[in-house]
Amino acid sequence: MLMKNLNYFLVDYQSNVIHDFTFHSFKRTSLKYLNIGGHLRVIEIDAFAPLEFFSSLIIPNQNFLKLSSTLPDLHVFENRQMDELDLSNDFDNYGEYVLSADLFAYIGNICVKKLSLGWNGMRRIDATAFQKMKYKHCLETLNLNNNDFDYHQDLIILYVIVFINIKRIDISSITSKSFENIRKQKSNSRRPLDHRLIFDTRSDWSIILPSSLKFLNASFIIGRNNLINSITFKGITRLKIIDVTYSSLDDCNYTINGLQNVVILNISHLKCGLLNPNLAICLQFGTIDNAKFFTKYWSKR
Numbered sequence: 001m002l003m004k005n006l007n008y009f010l011v012d013y014q015s016n017v018i019h020d021f022t023f024h025s026f027k028r029t030s031l032k033y034l035n036i037g038g039h040l041r042v043i044e045i046d047a048f049a050p051l052e053f054f055s056s057l058i059i060p061n062q063n064f065l066k067l068s069s070t071l072p073d074l075h076v077f078e079n080r081q082m083d084e085l086d087l088s089n090d091f092d093n094y095g096e097y098v099l100s101a102d103l104f105a106y107i108g109n110i111c112v113k114k115l116s117l118g119w120n121g122m123r124r125i126d127a128t129a130f131q132k133m134k135y136k137h138c139l140e141t142l143n144l145n146n147n148d149f150d151y152h153q154d155l156i157i158l159y160v161i162v163f164i165n166i167k168r169i170d171i172s173s174i175t176s177k178s179f180e181n182i183r184k185q186k187s188n189s190r191r192p193l194d195h196r197l198i199f200d201t202r203s204d205w206s207i208i209l210p211s212s213l214k215f216l217n218a219s220f221i222i223g224r225n226n227l228i229n230s231i232t233f234k235g236i237t238r239l240k241i242i243d244v245t246y247s248s249l250d251d252c253n254y255t256i257n258g259l260q261n262v263v264i265l266n267i268s269h270l271k272c273g274l275l276n277p278n279l280a281i282c283l284q285f286g287t288i289d290n291a292k293f294f295t296k297y298w299s300k301r
Helices: 067-077 101-108 155-162 179-187 194-197 281-285
Strands: 008-013 031-038 056-058 081-086 111-116 141-143 167-169 202-209 213-218 226-236 242-243 255-257 262-268 293-295
Touching: 067 101, 155 202
Parallel strands: 008 031, 031 056, 056 081, 081 111, 111 141, 141 167, 167 213, 202 226, 213 242, 226 255, 242 262, 262 293
Antiparallel strands: none
């Protein structure tokens, strides 16, 4: 029996392999949303080709898919408009922790609105991967949460400037598991590992974010020991909510500017080793005087 009006299909897939012929019977249906559960290990290269009207692919928590062989399977969606692509918690067991620009191009060639790549143990995303996306203007929601980015990518938020229509970004818990140990080693060592620690030279940072951004989740992040004098956010005319709950920073001895349109700033359980006494004044009376604060500040010991 052909279900021509089928739009939504959720399946607990019992096999380890999705074959090229698996969805052949769906070719003449109007299926738009596919949510696959199970324990997949392999998706054959043209498995999704029969899904002509497809717009949402949800295949999270597979654990044993390979990054290098799964992303090429998305070639059948090239130049297509999609609402959502969820590949969360799929690639954490084969040691493929670097997302190259070539691999990311299989995603970038799709006009997708919501992209979820969280919980994959990623260490690094190629610096040019976002920039080379063919349809970067389509992306509205980006979830990179709970990856293990190394300290070279602690400013990954700067990459998102290329997404001119982005509305929501989740980079919560993206700190590498090994970074806390590295930071402790630095704090216990008598030898300065950063020349700025010798002269206490602080820099002024200017961070440009997309004007379309409305919500930024940067909670549960362990920050590096960057010596900063001030941070000025630019371009964020629509940003309403910033969440930095339970994040931990060695140094908060700086001022923040440019958040005049923020409505909610959640700094509950934010931990700082050194807090600038003027920071609260800056937040209350200058930068975001219309904000609602959710605070339960814990100083670090």
